[in-house]
Amino acid sequence: MTVLVTGAGGRLGRAVVAGFTDRGSGAEPVVGLDRLALDVADQQAVHAAVRTHRPTVVVNCAAWTDVDGCEGDAARARRINGGAVGHLREAAEAVGAHLVQVSTDFVFDGRATEPYPENHPTGPLSVYGASKLAGEVAAGPDATVVRTSWLQPADASGMVEYLLDALAGDGTVLMGDQRRACPTFVADLVPVIVDLVDQRVAGTVHATNTGVTTWFEFARHVAVATGCDPDRIEARSDPGLDGTSPAPRPEFSALDNGVLRSMGHPGLRHHLDAVAELVAGAGS
Secondary structure, eight states, X not given: XXXXXXXXXXXXXXXXXXXXHHHHTTSSOEEEEOTTTXXXXXXHHXXXXXXXXXXXXXXXXXXXXXXXXXXXXXHHHIIIIIIHHHHHHHHHHHHTOEXXXXXXXXXXOSOOSSOBOTTSOOOOOXXXXXXXXXXXXXXXXXXXXXXXOSEEOSSSOOHHHHHHHHHHSSSOEEEEOSOBBOOEEHHHHHHHHHXXXXXXXXXXEEOOOBOOXXXXXXXXXXXXXXXXXXXXXXXXXXXXXXXXXXXXOOSBOOBOOHHHHHTTOOOOOBHHHHHHHHHHHHHO
16 A cells, blocks of 8 residues: 655644554555645646555645635635645546545534534535535545544644643733634544545544543643643633634534444544643653
């Protein structure tokens, strides 16, 4: 099996390349192309790259994830997050490769009170969410669409690292207390993507760490884990809900991992276990 990973320079793409590389121990070629090596919005370049490498699987981690930036340039968002997926699908089908498309909780409108199942009607509020939904459609019915949320990187600064730095100083730390979702750690997501590739799952799969929270609650847990006073974390309104940011965000976007459960998958660990591991590693 040859795996081609697009967007291989990003926080998820790097980890996906490493995940397949470590699993294959060199027996399974893994090709990672970052945005300098491949502009996924360039149809000719996409077809040329896929013809050259002739992968068995294409995992698309390329995306424009600047939610507010997308709101100001809808055409670019549609081109990168939507149209590019169509190019990848065409190229993958031409060589008989399976396509895996990574998507987002932002395809939902945030009005739910319970985690969204995979078959719940979508209703994106933002240009970013709409462009990612267009990418899901462009991937086609035979692709694996993996929706995740509040992604935390494995090899770059994320929310835990931000909070550790903030708590190392003095004073309070302001965090939003209105939006609710499931923080998901790349280190836990990548093995799921590898499993889904092995099984060639067709359709949409939600994959998030367990536990619904707000960034305010999340930050208080980080404070406790570091031995800091959790009362140093103070709540504030969320810019994505109060109109102070260009793009609206869904107020509630937790995802139910029902398809994974139906497959007999043990699921991803609770996000607080991942937090504890990161905090312990930072202190060692």
